[in-house]
Amino acid sequence: MFGLSRGDLLLWLFVLLLVLAAPILLNPFPESSALAQFNGGYPDLMQRFLIFGIFAIGFNILFGLTGYLSFGHAAFLGAGSYAAVWMLKLLTINVIPAIIVSTLVAGILSLIIGYISLRRSGIYFSILTLAFAQMSFAAAASVGFVTQFTGGETGLQTALNDPRILDTASTTGNIPAPSLFGLEMRDSFQWSVGDWLWTFNAGYYVCGFVMMVAFYIAIRITRSPFGMMLKAVKSNNERLSYTGINPKPYTLAAFVISGMYAGLAGGLMVAMDPLAGVERMQWTASGEVVLMTILGGVGTLIGPIFGAGLIKYFENIFSKINESLLHQWFAFLPDGVEDFFVAVIYPFVGKGWHLTLGLSFMLVVIFLPGGMVGGLTSLYRRIFKKSKQAN
Amino acid sequence: MGSALEVRGVNKRFGGLQALNDVNLTVEEGRIHAIIGPNGAGKSTLLNCFVGRLKPDSGTVMFHGQNLLGILPYQVNQVGVSRVFQTPEIFADLTVLENVMIPALAHRDGIFEMNAMKPLLKETDIRKKAVDVLEDIGLHDKLDMTASSMSRGDKRRLEMAMGLVQEPKLLLLDEPTAGMSRADTNNTIEVLKHISKSRAITMIIIEHDMHVVFTLADRISVLAQGTVIVEDQPENIKGNKKVQEAYLGGAH
Ligand SMILES: Nc1ncnc2c1ncn2[C@@H]1O[C@H](COP(=O)(O)OP(=O)(O)OP(=O)(O)O)[C@@H](O)[C@H]1O
Numbered sequence: 149m150f151g152l153s154r155g156d157l158l159l160w161l162f163v164l165l166l167v168l169a170a171p172i173l174l175n176p177f178p179e180s181s182a183l184a185q186f187n188g189g190y191p192d193l194m195q196r197f198l199i200f201g202i203f204a205i206g207f208n209i210l211f212g213l214t215g216y217l218s219f220g221h222a223a224f225l226g227a228g229s230y231a232a233v234w235m236l237k238l239l240t241i242n243v244i245p246a247i248i249v250s251t252l253v254a255g256i257l258s259l260i261i262g263y264i265s266l267r268r269s270g271i272y273f274s275i276l277t278l279a280f281a282q283m284s285f286a287a288a289a290s291v292g293f294v295t296q297f298t299g300g301e302t303g304l305q306t307a308l309n310d311p312r313i314l315d316t317a318s319t320t321g322n323i324p325a326p327s328l329f330g331l332e333m334r335d336s337f338q339w340s341v342g343d344w345l346w347t348f349n350a351g352y353y354v355c356g357f358v359m360m361v362a363f364y365i366a367i368r369i370t371r372s373p374f375g376m377m378l379k380a381v382k383s384n385n386e387r388l389s390y391t392g393i394n395p396k397p398y399t400l401a402a403f404v405i406s407g408m409y410a411g412l413a414g415g416l417m418v419a420m421d422p423l424a425g426v427e428r429m430q431w432t433a434s435g436e437v438v439l440m441t442i443l444g445g446v447g448t449l450i451g452p453i454f455g456a457g458l459i460k461y462f463e464n465i466f467s468k469i470n471e472s473l474l475h476q477w478f479a480f481l482p483d484g485v486e487d488f489f490v491a492v493i494y495p496f497v498g499k500g501w502h503l504t505l506g507l508s509f510m511l512v513v514i515f516l517p518g519g520m521v522g523g524l525t526s527l528y529r530r531i532f533k534k535s536k537q538a539n
Numbered sequence: 540m541g542s543a544l545e546v547r548g549v550n551k552r553f554g555g556l557q558a559l560n561d562v563n564l565t566v567e568e569g570r571i572h573a574i575i576g577p578n579g580a581g582k583s584t585l586l587n588c589f590v591g592r593l594k595p596d597s598g599t600v601m602f603h604g605q606n607l608l609g610i611l612p613y614q615v616n617q618v619g620v621s622r623v624f625q626t627p628e629i630f631a632d633l634t635v636l637e638n639v640m641i642p643a644l645a646h647r648d649g650i651f652e653m654n655a656m657k658p659l660l661k662e663t664d665i666r667k668k669a670v671d672v673l674e675d676i677g678l679h680d681k682l683d684m685t686a687s688s689m690s691r692g693d694k695r696r697l698e699m700a701m702g703l704v705q706e707p708k709l710l711l712l713d714e715p716t717a718g719m720s721r722a723d724t725n726n727t728i729e730v731l732k733h734i735s736k737s738r739a740i741t742m743i744i745i746e747h748d749m750h751v752v753f754t755l756a757d758r759i760s761v762l763a764q765g766t767v768i769v770e771d772q773p774e775n776i777k778g779n780k781k782v783q784e785a786y787l788g789g790a791h
């Protein structure tokens with residue numbers, strides 16, 4: 149159905165269900181409990197799960213299928229963001245043109261960067277993409293001509309006196325918030341049941357809709373003849389050319405598609421929060437999406453989404469745990485033991501969350517080459533096989 | 540029937556080694572032409588010159604009137620020349636079926652096709668074609684197996700299926716039965732014989748197994764130290780003195 153196999157359709161529906169129910173699923177702890185810290189169900193964070201999910205799904209089309217590891221995808225994220233802010237400023241505060249144009253602008257930029265970088269493969273390709281991204285970063289930050297479009301170090305944001313040629317002038321005297329035909333992205337509906345509080349945010353569901361479409365397209369690409377050629381590029385590029393296929397346009401197409409996904413993610417960030425800064429083009433953002441993809445499972449369909457969610461959760465929740473909170477948790481232990489536990493755990497939380505991330509990344513790379521999703525699949529297979537043999 | 544492949548005066552030097560020395564070869568259309576010779580004679584090097592893996596220092600290689608020198612490997616394939624390599628070159632991470640569907644798609648769609656939204660499941664014709672060839676070659680019970688987990692002999696047969704599915708005008712086979720069991724070798728002989736007859740595919744086959752050579756070949760060229768020393772009918776090769784010398788003296 150919809151051009152998907154039964155298994156893929158079920159997978160897509162499973163993700164849809166998670167997206168729809170996330171505001172509830174991610175807030176499992178009552179508001180007044182000590183564990184409410186770990187609730188991830190607030191709009192800002194949930195939007196980021198989805199947006200980085202899109203970024204990682206797209207990245208996986210390049211890295212997971214063709215094996216080409218780009219270290220420069222932040223350039224497309226940033227370009228998409230800038231383009232989106234300009235659309236909000238010049239055209240309309242409606243987010244649709246912003247999202248579309250951000251995707252197209254990133255597509256054009258990735259065509260140029262991809263065309264040149266794909267003249268090399270392996271580590272040289274990675275370094276070329278990194279170099280291009282750093283050039284874009286430097287240009288956006290401080291090259292006079294370019295800073296007219298990027299706002300340099302200050303960045304870009306919407307303002308009251310923006311032209312917005314398609315909109316009627318604001319009458320309230322406030323900067324209008326990004327909206328979808330009048331529905332503001334920051335609008336939320338809150339629902340409290342007992343001590344639980346759930347927030348259903350308009351922007352989150354717009355992101356959810358876009359991500360489900362992006363995910364659907366990614367499944368279709370993966371299951372197409374084109375997708376099979378991309379896997380063949382990864383498996384044996386040279387053999388492919390002796391088979392009558394020119395691998396170059398395939399790889400370039402994958403690069404542009406993944407660049408467009410990055411641009412779309414950048415555009416959505418702006419649609420949720422109408423500003424763009426040069427840090428979005430920094431190499432750390434390029435590295436982050438690599439981590440997400442590998443952690444979740446390179447080449448798997450939903451791995452990147454989980455990887456993105458996990459890293460964003462770590463970043464936002466783990467980083468909040470501080471020393472006094474730890475003392476509170478371990479208060480039931482005798483003093484000396486309490487101090488010991490706090491001393492051992494503290495480096496891994498709060499500002500040290502990167503340490504935990506690094507450790508989990510190492511563990512995954514060493515023990516689960518297929519990432520979390522790959523690990524779960526092989527575990528499932530092993531159990532399934534065992535029970536089959538027992539029969 | 541005319542000639543399918545005309546090789547004239549091909550030379551190739553690797554540093555101080557003259558790997559190919561003024562090689563001339565004419566392969567008649569629809570025939571099976573064997574190239575034999577001791578290890579290191581330059582047989583694989585010669586095939587590399589046909590498909591764009593190596594560029595000869597001089598000489599011409601004409602295929603049905605088209606010059607194969609100076610065009611890229613995928614262009615060589617698209618004019619109808621498929622090759623099976625000496626060390627199996629397959630898509631190791633993909634399934635057996637996918638390995639054969641890829642060349643089938645290349646044959647139908649050309650060097651590039653942006654069919655990213657078309658489900659592979661709907662490519663029933665391509666799938667059927669691939670399954671048929673795998674059936675001919677005896678791998679139909681391994682369709683979903685990952686290619687890397689197959690035996691060496693099976694990998695060779697898979698690569699042969701990859702070549703055959705393209706219905707090439709010229710099929711280049713570099714030691715197709717090396718590493719195969721007797722039974723698989725006999726099966727391969729049957730398959731190649733059948734295909735050569737039914738589809739009139741021209742074949743060049745490099746082979747050390749003389750049983751295979753003498754069962755299949757319509758004509759044989761003997762290569763030694765980069766030079767074609769004899770070219771003749773199979774029955775005349777067996778007793779040829781030069782050939783025996785090349786094998787005894789040449790196999791260092
Ligand atoms: N790329 C290369 N660079 C340098 N020398 C090469 C290269 N390819 C082949 N040779 C050398 O050229 C000679 C011919 O090699 P080739 O592989 O063509 O022999 P062959 O007849 O196919 O032998 P075999 O029966 O063992 O496969 C050998 O001495 C080999 O070492």
Ligand SMILES: [Mg+2]
Nearest residue numbers: 582583584625
């Ligand atoms: Mg050889």
